[in-house]
Every structure is written in C-alpha cells, then in structure tokens.
Amino acid sequence: MPIAALLGVAVIGLFAMSWLLNRDTLRHAVEAQIRAVTGLDFVVNGAVDVSVFPGSYVSFHDVGLKGGGSIDPALTVDVLTANLRLLPLLLQRFEIADMMMLRPRIRVIREASGESNWTPFIESIARTMRPGAEQPLSFSEIRIQDGVLHYQDPHNTERLGDIDLSLAWPSISRSFAATGQFDWRGERIDGSLSVSDFIAALSGERSGVKARIAGAPIKLAFDGTVANKASLVMEGTLTADSMSLRNALRWVGQAPPGSGGFGRFALKARASLVGPSIALTNVNVELDGNSAEGVMTYSNTGRQTLQATLAAGALDFTPYVSTVRLLASGARDWNRQLFDLNALSTTDLDMRLSAAKVTVGSSVLGRTALGANLRGGTLALSVGEAQMYGGIVRGSFNVAHSDAVADVKAQFQFSDVDLQACASDLFGVNKLTGRGNLSMMLEASGSSPFGLAQSLDGTATLTGHDGAISGFNVEQLLKRLERRPLSGAGNFRSGSTPFNTLNMSVKFNDGIATAQDIRIDGPAAKLTLTGTASVPSREYDLKGIASLNPATNGTGGFELPFVIQGPWDDPLIFPDPESLIRRSPGAAPLLDAVKDRKTRDAVRSVIERFTGVPKQAPVAEPDKPADAPKAAAPADAAPKAN
Known part of the structure; x- marks a missing residue:
C-alpha cells in the first residue's frame, strides 16, 4: 500500500477516534504515566483539555506538586501539556512523547542543614529511577516556557525570570541535560547543565557534571564531579571570563573597590567546593593585563572572605591608584574630595602577593613582597620587602574608618634609597639628590x-x-x-x-x-x-x-x-639684610646710629645744616602717634619772652 494511502487511513482513524475515545480514560492514563516516570504526585486544580485530532495532547490547568511539607507549593504550573505519540495512539496505547510546562513557578528553600523543600520530591524521583525498579516507557523531553524560579537559603535570595529551558529526561541513558535561557539580575543568560549519572546525582552520590552560564557580565564554566551526601561537594576545573570585572561584581551585588581598574578578567583553576566554601588551586588569573599564579579560597557564611597567595612576574598597579589623587588636579592644594570607604565593609580579605617587578604610576619597584588584610572594615597593608628607589623599603599602612572618616597610620623605613626619586614621589620635592635613609611614623584622621x-x-x-x-x-x-x-x-x-x-x-x-x-x-x-x-x-x-x-x-x-x-x-x-649691613664697614655705624635716638637726632641736625633743609616737626614716639591732640594751654598763661 502506498505511503500516502497509509497516512490517509491514519488520519481517518484519528478523526474517528476523536469521537469514540473515552477522554477520562486518556486523562487518567496520562496522569499515571507522568507520576510513574517522574515520581512526582501532582494535583490538578483547574480544567483538563483532551485533544486527539488534529493535535494529540492532554492539557492540565492550574497544576501543583502534592506534599513536600511546605506551606507554599514547591511547583505550580499554569498549563501542563503532555503531547502523545501518534502511532501508539492508533493502537489505543497512550504514550507521552514530551511535556511542556507553561508559566511554571518554582520555589526552592534550602535550609542551613542542606535540606530543602524539594528533598522529598528528589527522593521520590530517585526511588522511581533507581536500578531494578520497573521502568515504564518514558518521554524524553520536558520544555519550560516563561517560568520563574525563586531560590532562598540562610544567606541569599535569588530570582530567575522568563525561563525558557529544554530538559532532556533520561529515558534511555542515565544522563540528564538542560539547556536554555533565563533572566537573572537584569541580564539575559544562556545556560546549560549535563549530568552523566542522573540517578546517582539525585541520590547524593558522585556523578560527572558540566555546567555553563554565559552573559554580558561574565562567562562561567565547570567540568568535574558533584556529590551531595552530607553537604554539597564539587571538584573539577573552573574557568571564568569577563570583559569587565567591575561590571561583573556589580551584577552579583558586590561594590567594586575604588573607581579604577578591574577591567578584563580571566581565571582558570582546579576548584573544590564544600558547602559555602570554595578552594582554588593551580590558579592562573589575569586582571587588567596582570597575570599571576597561586592558590585562593573563598567562603560566604554571612560575611564574604577571600584568601589568596599569588606570585607574578610583573604587576602594574597604576589603574588602581590613578584615581587616588592626593593633590587637586592642576593645583598645589590638597584634594578635598571625600573618600569612598564603602568597599572596606563588605568583604574580608587576606592576601599575600609577590612579584619580580611592580609598577605604580611613574615608580618602578623591583622584587616586592606585599600583604593585604581587610577585616571588620580595617585595611592593613604590609610591605615585607620591596626594591624601590634603588634601595629597600619596609613598612605598613593601616586604614580604619568610621562613617566617612578614615583613620590612617603609616610606618615605613626606606634604606639606602635615591633621595631625588624618593622625595619627588612622596613629597613633591625635586631639589634634593644623593642617597640616604628615611624613617616615618605618621597618623592622621579625615574624610579627604x-x-x-x-x-x-x-x-x-x-x-x-x-x-x-x-x-x-x-x-x-x-x-x-x-x-x-x-x-x-x-x-x-x-x-x-x-x-x-x-x-x-x-x-x-x-x-x-x-x-x-x-x-x-x-x-x-x-x-x-x-x-x-x-x-x-x-x-x-x-x-x-x-x-x-x-x-x-x-x-x-x-x-x-x-x-x-x-x-x-x-x-x-x-x-637676612641686617646681617649684610652689619658686615659692611661703612654701613654698620649708620645702622647703629639709626637705632640710637640721640645719635639719630645729631646726625639729622648735621644733615640739615649742610643741606639747608628747614627743621621738621619732631618725629612722634612709637607709643605716641604724631597726630595725637596736644593738651590745651591755660587761658591765663603768659607768652614766653624771646
């Protein structure tokens, strides 16, 4: 029989079946198959649409998961549609080809113990799919359209919106995969996840996993293993890439320090995540053209803590200090712009950094060992040793803050340094050359x-x-x-x-x-x-x-x-002009004469005789102004005889 004829018979059969099929039987068969395959027991609170021709599907409205011990349901779906396979349907067999969830709302509440409101459902899915259990024919795909996920744990709350995902359900192999897009913190993110042994992962056993998210702020990828017995454990290779680390930090809710640098960023490391802490070894990190290697750890137990020990060949700190202007631009006055000290209160930091060469603006340092500790809003920088200005520099610099006021303490020793370079960089003085030692112990407090x-x-x-x-x-x-x-x-x-x-x-x-x-x-x-x-x-x-x-x-x-x-x-x-006059043989007597009143009057008299200048009114005493009024003479005073 030609294929066209077969298709015609199938269409006629479906058309006839749409009138003869018991829709209640079809509905219950589909519900049972969903429960059997997923292990999830759901409740239908709305209407049910059954269609055989031209489309073969069953749609459940206002669906929610049953049980879970939570007041708010872990999952609610506006419309859950199960599409049916065509040929089995002609033989009165109801097999789901795939499912689509329209506008699902997923709630994940994770406790400090690691348990969540999804724990009972995951255990049910694991029991259903464990080896040896009777496996019914399974659909291979679940699609999510326009979904929303709310996540909450003791330290974080997140919301993912406009979720469009395709889940490859393990119908034949043991693997699981998800790929699609979602909105996260105002950015559209592409994401994918694959689990090599889905049953083991559901049971908390070790399984291979690959995960990737990519968006405008950052790209992250992980390739390794995951287990979740007592706590979440992940081991593998972690890579990260961002065109602007500053924008990426803002995207994840962190205030980037300062206003300079933190641009192009890349990281590759061996990662080990246990609970809220992640340890990175074999780290290769690049930031603003600087490259370093070492180890890092990060934890978030209510307060974020970063520890790192890194070594580099050459580092350029110019982007990070170029915006810190002590002097006002183009002027001799100190900068009066207020400090921004918010970055000192968000994260704890403990870093050790060594480099063969360090550049800070116009200054170039040789072998340098630095330490930075930020805890409780107090920043402590220590210079174990730095080759600077042709000598050695050691010291410490501490900044504590209260509101917008910075309390600064500095203690440095410069040994056998070039005084011209040192004085120019530190004090703006360009008139000193030579070599020497400089020791400073300074402290100050201010908002600028x-x-x-x-x-x-x-x-x-x-x-x-x-x-x-x-x-x-x-x-x-x-x-x-x-x-x-x-x-x-x-x-x-x-x-x-x-x-x-x-x-x-x-x-x-x-x-x-x-x-x-x-x-x-x-x-x-x-x-x-x-x-x-x-x-x-x-x-x-x-x-x-x-x-x-x-x-x-x-x-x-x-x-x-x-x-x-x-x-x-x-x-x-x-x-001093007076000292010069005193050293002159001819001018010194005149200086003494001017200082003595009697001699001054005698010299003036002699000068007047020679020059014929008439006698002037006497000079007023220093404590008696010349224009002070004279006392009036008595009315009966007789004039003096000539």
Missing part, C-alpha cells in the same frame, strides 16, 4: 586628603650623604657676600649646594611640621635650619644659618642668616 593633611601627627627622620640641594650655590653666595656684603645677592637661585652629610628630624603636630634638627654639612659650607612647614598649605617658614668652612677661605668661618618661605615646589630663599 586635605583633612588628613590638617590632622597629621608623627615624626620623620632623614639621613643622607653624597648629594646636593639644587636651586642655589651657598659657597659662591657666601664668598661674594663676604667680600662685598652690600653688593646684593644677585642671581643666586641657580646652581646647587653639595653636601657630604644631611641630617633632618621633623615632628608633625596637627599638620604643622617643626624642624627639630636639620644640619647639612658640605665640603665648603654647612647649613642649619629651624622653623616650621605647613602641610595643609604646603608652605615653608624656615630660618637658617649658612657658613663657610674655615678651610675654605683661610680665615674664620663666614656666617649668613637666611630665610626660606613660600610653597614647597618653588620657595623663596633670601639672606
């Missing part, structure tokens, strides 16, 4: 860099050798002024003053640096300084004495007081 500068307390000591101070040549200046004190300083703001040793001790109190001991000894001259420097205004107010060494001029040492005032990056340096 300017606030920290205002409250700065602590001490700093500097010892240097074999260097120079650029901007003036003390030796040339002193020799010229020694010969001609009143010749003028001339253009002395050039050249440099070399030194053999430099010793500096400074104490900070509320942003004011007081020079306790500043001595500069050079081959031809030496300098001593006293005074203060304002950290908030970045200005000097110092007085010093410069002197020639006796061996330089063959006589007694020539001393010259001088003053340093003005901004740190371009101060004014000028000699």
Whole structure:
C-alpha cells in the first residue's frame, strides 16, 4: 500500500477516534504515566483539555506538586501539556512523547542543614529511577516556557525570570541535560547543565557534571564531579571570563573597590567546593593585563572572605591608584574630595602577593613582597620587602574608618634609597639628590586628603650623604657676600649646594611640621635650619644659618642668616639684610646710629645744616602717634619772652 494511502487511513482513524475515545480514560492514563516516570504526585486544580485530532495532547490547568511539607507549593504550573505519540495512539496505547510546562513557578528553600523543600520530591524521583525498579516507557523531553524560579537559603535570595529551558529526561541513558535561557539580575543568560549519572546525582552520590552560564557580565564554566551526601561537594576545573570585572561584581551585588581598574578578567583553576566554601588551586588569573599564579579560597557564611597567595612576574598597579589623587588636579592644594570607604565593609580579605617587578604610576619597584588584610572594615597593608628607589623599603599602612572618616597610620623605613626619586614621589620635592635613609611614623584622621593633611601627627627622620640641594650655590653666595656684603645677592637661585652629610628630624603636630634638627654639612659650607612647614598649605617658614668652612677661605668661618618661605615646589630663599649691613664697614655705624635716638637726632641736625633743609616737626614716639591732640594751654598763661 502506498505511503500516502497509509497516512490517509491514519488520519481517518484519528478523526474517528476523536469521537469514540473515552477522554477520562486518556486523562487518567496520562496522569499515571507522568507520576510513574517522574515520581512526582501532582494535583490538578483547574480544567483538563483532551485533544486527539488534529493535535494529540492532554492539557492540565492550574497544576501543583502534592506534599513536600511546605506551606507554599514547591511547583505550580499554569498549563501542563503532555503531547502523545501518534502511532501508539492508533493502537489505543497512550504514550507521552514530551511535556511542556507553561508559566511554571518554582520555589526552592534550602535550609542551613542542606535540606530543602524539594528533598522529598528528589527522593521520590530517585526511588522511581533507581536500578531494578520497573521502568515504564518514558518521554524524553520536558520544555519550560516563561517560568520563574525563586531560590532562598540562610544567606541569599535569588530570582530567575522568563525561563525558557529544554530538559532532556533520561529515558534511555542515565544522563540528564538542560539547556536554555533565563533572566537573572537584569541580564539575559544562556545556560546549560549535563549530568552523566542522573540517578546517582539525585541520590547524593558522585556523578560527572558540566555546567555553563554565559552573559554580558561574565562567562562561567565547570567540568568535574558533584556529590551531595552530607553537604554539597564539587571538584573539577573552573574557568571564568569577563570583559569587565567591575561590571561583573556589580551584577552579583558586590561594590567594586575604588573607581579604577578591574577591567578584563580571566581565571582558570582546579576548584573544590564544600558547602559555602570554595578552594582554588593551580590558579592562573589575569586582571587588567596582570597575570599571576597561586592558590585562593573563598567562603560566604554571612560575611564574604577571600584568601589568596599569588606570585607574578610583573604587576602594574597604576589603574588602581590613578584615581587616588592626593593633590587637586592642576593645583598645589590638597584634594578635598571625600573618600569612598564603602568597599572596606563588605568583604574580608587576606592576601599575600609577590612579584619580580611592580609598577605604580611613574615608580618602578623591583622584587616586592606585599600583604593585604581587610577585616571588620580595617585595611592593613604590609610591605615585607620591596626594591624601590634603588634601595629597600619596609613598612605598613593601616586604614580604619568610621562613617566617612578614615583613620590612617603609616610606618615605613626606606634604606639606602635615591633621595631625588624618593622625595619627588612622596613629597613633591625635586631639589634634593644623593642617597640616604628615611624613617616615618605618621597618623592622621579625615574624610579627604586635605583633612588628613590638617590632622597629621608623627615624626620623620632623614639621613643622607653624597648629594646636593639644587636651586642655589651657598659657597659662591657666601664668598661674594663676604667680600662685598652690600653688593646684593644677585642671581643666586641657580646652581646647587653639595653636601657630604644631611641630617633632618621633623615632628608633625596637627599638620604643622617643626624642624627639630636639620644640619647639612658640605665640603665648603654647612647649613642649619629651624622653623616650621605647613602641610595643609604646603608652605615653608624656615630660618637658617649658612657658613663657610674655615678651610675654605683661610680665615674664620663666614656666617649668613637666611630665610626660606613660600610653597614647597618653588620657595623663596633670601639672606637676612641686617646681617649684610652689619658686615659692611661703612654701613654698620649708620645702622647703629639709626637705632640710637640721640645719635639719630645729631646726625639729622648735621644733615640739615649742610643741606639747608628747614627743621621738621619732631618725629612722634612709637607709643605716641604724631597726630595725637596736644593738651590745651591755660587761658591765663603768659607768652614766653624771646
């Protein structure tokens, strides 16, 4: 018989069966088969539609799972449709080809013990599918359309919407697979899951598993094994990839630290997940062009904790510190923008990092060992050892916060460093060269860099050798002024003053640096300084004495007081004029004369005789203004005789 004829007979048979078939029998047969295959006992609360021709299906409206011990049902479905196989239906056999659930609402509530409201249903499915159990003919696919999943555990609540999935039910093999799309936190996500031994996985036994999710924020993939006896255990290879880790962190509800960096991210590691903790070994991680290897652990038991030990060849921290501006852009003033300290209170961090080379802006460090600890909102950074400025740096930096106020403590030792590079990077001072040691113990509190500068307390000591101070040549200046004190300083703001040793001790109190001991000894001259420097205004107010060494001029040492005032990056340096006048043989007597009143009056009288200038009114005393009214004479006073 031709195929067309067979199809015609089948169509006629289905048409006739649609009138003769007992729909109640078909409905009950389909319900029984669903229960037998899935192990799920469901309740139909709405209408039931049965169709044989032209479509062969049974649709149940308002369906929910029965039992489970939860007030809210674990699963409710607006419409559950079972599509029937055509040929068995002609022989009065009712076999489901596949099922479709329209607008299912799935609720998963997981307790701290690992049990959930789905535990009874999973156990029922496992009993139904266990080896040795009578296996009826099974449908091979369950489709989910426009579904919603609500998940809740003691620490998290999640919602997946607009779920469109296809579940490959293990009708022949023992494997299970799901693939499709869903909305998660405002992003459309592609997902897939395959389980090599579905029965073992349902029973909590070890089974192979592959999982993948891919969306705009991040791509994640896992290939390994899973078991869930006492607690969830997963072991395998984990890979992650994101074009912007900052966006990915925001997507998962984490506030990314700072405002710079955290762009391109990739990770591959051997993962071991036990309960809420995951340990990563053989880690290869890339972030913003930096690559590192090591181990990491992460746990979430109400508060997130990240621990890591990583090693790298070269690291560039510039993206993370480029937005931290101590000085206002294009100005000499401190930045007054408020700190953003929210990132210090979300996660606990314990990290050890070593690198052969570290770049921070224009600074390049050699072999470096760093430690970072963030706990309870307090950040502690430690530098075990870093090759920096041609020397070695060790120290610590702590930041604690209360609301928007940061409490900062820093303690660093710079050993045998290049003073020019060190002073330029740390203080913005570009006039010092040589090598030396710098020790600092500082603390401050404020809501901005300017606030920290205002409250700065602590001490700093500097010892240097074999260097120079650029901007003036003390030796040339002193020799010229020694010969001609009143010749003028001339253009002395050039050249440099070399030194053999430099010793500096400074104490900070509320942003004011007081020079306790500043001595500069050079081959031809030496300098001593006293005074203060304002950290908030970045200005000097110092007085010093410069002197020639006796061996330089063959006589007694020539001393010259001088003053340093003005901004740190371009101060004014000028000699004390009174000391220059005193050193002039012709001008010194005049200076003394001006200071003595009797001599001053005598000199004025002589000058008036020679010049013929008429006598002026007497100069008022300092404590008696010249325009003060005189006392009126008595009315009866007689005029004096000439």
